[in-house]
Amino acid sequence: MNLKHLVSAADLNRADAIELLDTTAEMASVSEREVKKLPTLRGKTVVNLFYEDSTRTRVSFEVAEKRLSADVVNVSAKGSSVSKGESLKDTVQTLAAISADIVVMRHGSSGAAHTLANSDWFDGSVINAGDGTHEHPTQALLDAYTLRSRLFGTASGKGLDGVNVAIVGDIAHSRVARSNLILLKNLGARVHLIAPPTLLPKALGQQAVSSFHNFDHAIEENDFDAVMMLRVQSERMHAAFFPSEAEYSKLWGLNRERLERMKPGTLVMHPGPMNRGLEIDSFCADSPNSTVLDQVRNGVSARMAVLYHLVGNERNA
Numbered sequence: 001m002n003l004k005h006l007v008s009a010a011d012l013n014r015a016d017a018i019e020l021l022d023t024t025a026e027m028a029s030v031s032e033r034e035v036k037k038l039p040t041l042r043g044k045t046v047v048n049l050f051y052e053d054s055t056r057t058r059v060s061f062e063v064a065e066k067r068l069s070a071d072v073v074n075v076s077a078k079g080s081s082v083s084k085g086e087s088l089k090d091t092v093q094t095l096a097a098i099s100a101d102i103v104v105m106r107h108g109s110s111g112a113a114h115t116l117a118n119s120d121w122f123d124g125s126v127i128n129a130g131d132g133t134h135e136h137p138t139q140a141l142l143d144a145y146t147l148r149s150r151l152f153g154t155a156s157g158k159g160l161d162g163v164n165v166a167i168v169g170d171i172a173h174s175r176v177a178r179s180n181l182i183l184l185k186n187l188g189a190r191v192h193l194i195a196p197p198t199l200l201p202k203a204l205g206q207q208a209v210s211s212f213h214n215f216d217h218a219i220e221e222n223d224f225d226a227v228m229m230l231r232v233q234s235e236r237m238h239a240a241f242f243p244s245e246a247e248y249s250k251l252w253g254l255n256r257e258r259l260e261r262m263k264p265g266t267l268v269m270h271p272g273p274m275n276r277g278l279e280i281d282s283f284c285a286d287s288p289n290s291t292v293l294d295q296v297r298n299g300v301s302a303r304m305a306v307l308y309h310l311v312g313n314e315r316n317a
């Protein structure tokens, strides 16, 4: 695999994606050992540069880096000179001056990771940990791994051919939806999009097998293997996209009654953080069908796999 940066799910062809899923499985077995360590990143400095808040992504990257023996530095906008107005260029050049090898960046601006990876400010690798409403490629990898392991067990060398996945909710503001649409299709899955008209961009709808504004019609017409519920991203909504939270929950939320109309065993996914009672109720979030905590657990292994291949590529070069 020839990977220097991971900015978009489109940076991975099908073979790369399957190889990363297979490596994720190997990393998951490392995480089950008593000593959960590999020497892969010994002597490497990884900086987690977070301009936006995060729990799952930040913590799982840090755990992944430490399990691979990296020296880890965490920089967040609050508590760094970013809060004094320092630019991305100056911040990253500062990190380059202290010999950082890899920058894992979350940023509020779509395209920020692409700008950094294509700049001459920093020679090392860049991993996009979420940029605005654009992409979140490691989330898509951990989601694909979660699907593959729940549906097909430990099978390696396998994609997600023919698997029916519904992505439901605030698609317009979702970097998770964009990266998943690319990666799931690349792995052979059939992706269906379900959202209010105001939250389903036409261009994305055209890339799916089908798109619906009515969740109940979508359930009647399909046998979903998994429903991926998206967080309603109120912080990115500067206008009214739906009449009220009560109406959103009634029309587009996943509840017990809707889940029971799906085929038995339909997986319930959510990238987190969840708005319980809005896009998903607690019955579904906590049901045996739910993969929410598996997704978090697999996030560590998927991120170890990405770091492993980035460094392997650098060593080969």
Ligand code: CP
Binding pocket: 053, 054, 055, 056, 057, 058, 130, 139, 271, 272, 273
């Ligand atoms: N799924 C996800 O990106 O969650 P965090 O914002 O907590 O990292």
